Amino acid sequence: MTQTTKYKRVLLKLSGEALMGNDPFGINRDTIMQIVSQIKEITDMGVQVGVVVGGGNIFRGVSAQAGSMDRATADYMGMMATVMNALALKDAFESLGVKARVQSALSMQQIAETYARPKAIQYLEEGKVVIFAAGTGNPFFTTDTAAALRGAEMNCDIMMKATNVDGVYNADPKKDPSAVRYQTLTFDEALIKNLKVMDATAFALCRERKLNIVVFGISKEGALKRVILGEDEGTLVHN
Numbered sequence: 164m165t166q167t168t169k170y171k172r173v174l175l176k177l178s179g180e181a182l183m184g185n186d187p188f189g190i191n192r193d194t195i196m197q198i199v200s201q202i203k204e205i206t207d208m209g210v211q212v213g214v215v216v217g218g219g220n221i222f223r224g225v226s227a228q229a230g231s232m233d234r235a236t237a238d239y240m241g242m243m244a245t246v247m248n249a250l251a252l253k254d255a256f257e258s259l260g261v262k263a264r265v266q267s268a269l270s271m272q273q274i275a276e277t278y279a280r281p282k283a284i285q286y287l288e289e290g291k292v293v294i295f296a297a298g299t300g301n302p303f304f305t306t307d308t309a310a311a312l313r314g315a316e317m318n319c320d321i322m323m324k325a326t327n328v329d330g331v332y333n334a335d336p337k338k339d340p341s342a343v344r345y346q347t348l349t350f351d352e353a354l355i356k357n358l359k360v361m362d363a364t365a366f367a368l369c370r371e372r373k374l375n376i377v378v379f380g381i382s383k384e385g386a387l388k389r390v391i392l393g394e395d396e397g398t399l400v401h402n
């Protein structure tokens with residue numbers, strides 16, 4: 164029996180850190196396989212999935228490693244880091260028999276297609292996972308903003324922001340055991356309470372495009388599927 168899903172087309176934002184597992188940097192193969200298996204669960208249910216992957220596990224334009232470098236140059240390095248993660252994700256999907264394509268916002272035709280909206284939509288309709296690499300293709304932005312942009316362009320039903328915490332809390336749950344998770348929040352409430360859901364540019368774009376956001380924990384087994392089924396998982400930020 165096929166289960167009814169709350170969302171048909173989703174944009175999943177995976178930070179680079181989500182791929183590190185317990186390693187200090189880089190890509191942890193077991194972690195990436197755990198994440199990709201969770202995504203397979205929802206593609207098997209007929210959900211169309213676009214993924215925007217970050218690069219913070221390898222390089223961040225504003226990091227200490229970037230030091231006194233020219234910011235734009237450092238940001239291009241950060242974008243290239245996201246391409247490495249995208250290739251690792253594609254490889255992991257294929258190892259599980261899930262068809263996946265990488266589309267990069269920066270042209271590097273030997274290793275990835277260049278981003279093209281109609282082609283990306285076609286892939287989603289064909290049930291292929293589309294991994295959007297190289298962020299927005301512009302320095303001074305983040306992959307959160309790239310996720311909001313691609314989510315809006317792909318007419319996704321929801322932006323799913325995967326984090327290390329299983330939702331948005333009224334205090335840091337790692338420091339305060341009495342911290343409470345919000346089940347839902349409006350965009351206005353998140354702003355008034357100064358809750359960090361996504362960076363400000365991404366948040367504003369999602370709000371303007373009426374693209375609701377779910378913040379949830381990707382390391383929690385089955386969490387992605389639970390969000391897709393509309394169960395009480397993570398925090399839904401809505402208009």
Ligand code: UDP
Pocket residue numbers: 177178179180216217218219220222223224225237238239240241242244245297298299300301302303304305306307309
């Ligand atoms: N980046 C950029 N433009 C974009 C997206 C990313 O310049 O549109 C660069 C920026 O240097 C950023 C790095 O790529 O620090 C990695 O992206 P991000 O920090 O968003 O990754 P995450 O925190 O999700 O791992």
